[in-house]
Amino acid sequence: MPGFTTRPELRGDFGMVASTHWLASATGMSVLERGGNAFDAAVAAGFTLQVVEPHLNGPGGEVPVLFQARGGAPRVLCGQGVSPAAATIGAFSGMDRIPGSGVLAATVPGSFDAWMLLLRDHGTMTVRQVLDHAIGLAERGYPVLDRIAAAVEALAPVFSRHWAGSAALYLPHGTAPAAGSRLRNPALAATYRRIVSEAETVGSDRETQIEAARRSWSQGFVAEAVGAFLSSPVPNGLGEPQQALLTAQDMADWSATYEDPVSVTHGAHTVHKTGPWGQGPAMLQQLRTAEVLGIGSDVREGVSADFVHRVTEAAKLAFADREAWYGDPDFTDVPLKELLSARYAAERSRLVDDARACLDLRPGSPGGRAPFEPPSYLPGDAPGDRTTGEPTVRNAAGSGQADLRGDTCHLDVVDADGNMVSATPSGGWLSSSPVIPELGFPLGTRAQMFWLDPASPNALSPRRRPRTTLSPTLVCREDGEAVLAIGTPGGDQQDQWTTTALLRVLNGVDNLQEALDTPMFHTNAFPSSFHPRETVPGDLVVEPRVGRDVIAELSRRGHRVQVAQDWSLGRLAAVARDPESGELRSAADARGNQNYASGR
Secondary structure, eight states: OTTOOSSOOEEESSEEEEESSHHHHHHHHHHHHTTOOHHHHHHHHHHHHHHHOTTTBOTTSBEEEEEEOTTSOOEEEEEOOOOOTTOOGGGGTTOSSOOSSSGGGOOOOOHHHHHHHHHHHHOOSOHHHHHHHHHHHHHHOEEOOHHHHHHHHHHHHHHHHTOHHHHHHHOTTSSOOOTTSEEOOHHHHHHHHHHHHHHHTTOSOHHHHHHHHHHHHHTSHHHHHHHHHTSSOEEOTTSOEEOOSOOHHHHHTOOOEEEOOEEEEETTEEEEEOOTTBSTHHHHHHHHHHHHHTTTTTGGGOOOHHHHHHHHHHHHHHHHHHHHHOSOTTTSOOOHHHHTSHHHHHHHHTTOOTTOOOOSOOOOOGGGOOOOOOOOBOGGGSOOOOTTOOOEEOOOTTTTOOOEEOOBOOEEEEETTOOEEEEOOBBOOTTTSOEETTTTEEOOOGGGGSBSOTTSTTBOOTTOOOOBOOOOEEEEETTSOEEEEEEOOOGGGHHHHHHHHHHHHHTTOOOHHHHHHSOOEEOOOSOOSSTTOBOOTTEEEEOGGGOHHHHHHHHHTTOEEEEOOTTOSOOOEEEEEOTTTOOEEEEEOOGGGTOEEEEO
């Protein structure tokens, strides 16, 4: 339906914030209005998301950030914490997959240090100023979303039987909070107030305060509380005691880092992503294939069967390569130059049959190397609904409770000076592991993304980054000026939904809101990044707005089509800037009833 939008595209010249929660977007705008820049606003919004979307992220999680400071080059800030020093494949003897819940899958919490590093090097505000909104919401309470209420209700037996800290926080009166009620997190507010206090005891210099806050987290009372909590076995969702591998020393030994993005050109633009420790290069491979196949030339005509088919087949090839080749490049030789080359894209594109969907996982062999081929776990081996594309958190197997799906957050910010930020916080969900009572948050389970096969490029080993799905996107024009930041939650589907929207933006759909509101689709025809790691061969999930005729044609071509609920695939957000006029734009789609853009 060309031209359709659920909301107006926002336009202005002062500043724009788009995120997966209206309170985070409002926080970012408040910071801009008080004189902060895009980096200050992103940090404050990021901490707010930890409070108001605890079912999607938390302080125990991680965040990759793509950004460009005015006059600088695009950069990546890696807030993905590494595996513990004791995390060896042998430590999981007897298991074929790392569990998706409990403390065994905890990696170093990376988000706090990443946000502080971004604030120190590119922001203008103090620790107190960027934490103020999050602390206030944690102290006074925040509105309980339907999905928070549903998640807590599903986990209430686990909390009440096994996770006392979680029960104290999320079952304050012995029952799950109702949707629309308000929920407080005084322990988290106290944690952040103490960090602010310890930061300010070192003096008035802003950067010195930020360094003190970083120490409080990784070497001070926060790390000590984490270490003490994990010093004895901790029950998983079934009540089975587990001895965690993560220690306070692991936290002290790690810090967030900067690196160059991985990039390809697409028409007159350059698209920037994280390195292969994330799945971001899979988008770049899809864009290379799209150029070869001419995908996107007809996007103004709506969503056609040809468009969906070709995008899906290109995604299958890219994600097969993700499984075969992607991993932390500090530990594995990723042939990224070959994978992103025009020659390789041309070779892979010849595998796309316009008449028929492929049901096989087909990784490539760049440079003649043999690809890693992971085991195939079919849905029958591990029940779970992958229509939403969200990661599975399996806490209550055998207890009569359904598997619970976690997810992720996203935020984008641009200011009048042209500073631009795209970030995808995640991990440390309320469903991942028990809340640490003294701190008010649980640890994450990102290690579940490692394989326990040493032949995998994403094999578990000590102090290694798991290959995350978190995938912000930054787009620059030919002269290097950033013009677009975009992203979505959604686990493995992030670089499918965002690619669909981006192909529309880069091929002539000028209205951001229209690009985000387009009917979405994705495939699960490759191993999930999350426990239980299932694959659904030939799978194609579509929103019904693609149309009956398109669905029928896709089925005729051999896709195993699942029609999802309308407006259920993705929660996209984006901001844009025209360097010539200085005009700023933003949009956030209506999926989930909580994404909002703000700006003027």
